[in-house]
Amino acid sequence: SQTIHQWPATLVQPVGSPLSLECTVEGTSNPNLYWYRQAAGRGLQLLFYSVGIGQISSEVPQNLSASRPQDRQFILSSKKLLLSDSGFYLCARKGFNEQFFGPGTRLTVL
């Protein structure tokens, strides 16, 4: 079966601290991968997508970055967190024409 893991599940970080969120996918090779953010009470915002190792496309300007060091690994990073970075971060992979989502990481920046 194809499974998406996200780590950590929850995170509380101070403003100005670095960030690293990890997404790993099992059961498929070279999937298209996506990072979304969901702010409290709001819809989903696509942040980054990747069609392969080392290939990253950014959808919105921000202080976040993404990397894909391995086929099934997608990492979301920041050098200095802002209060506005708080939210629920979701990783997804492409299916046939739909997307399948991981369990998410709840990030609170204080």
Add this chain to the structure above:
Amino acid sequence: GNSVTQMEGPVTLSEEAFLTINCTYTATGYPSLFWYVQYPGEGLQLLLKATKADDKGSNKGFEATYRKETTSFHLEKGSVQVSDSAVYFCALSDLYSGAGSYQLTFGKGTKLSVIP
């Protein structure tokens, strides 16, 4: 560009009531349409999908029909349960969006609360 418009919530229903959540879309190509459900604190789960006009997607008692003439994909369920309380997202995937990445365009979500 592509867009999805959902009815604004929150929606509160009594158990066993009939549910309709409206969704309309704008797309430049030939989209596939989806409904996702998000339970509190969890990621999104694909609820149902339809890939061409007049297709009906169904799952767990929920149904939605792809209506090209009205550009709609309304979600319905005949008898809701407390366990259906969640946020529902309508979305589309357009093969011809040009990005080649099969990006989804989401509505803003509709929160459903079902009370006993």
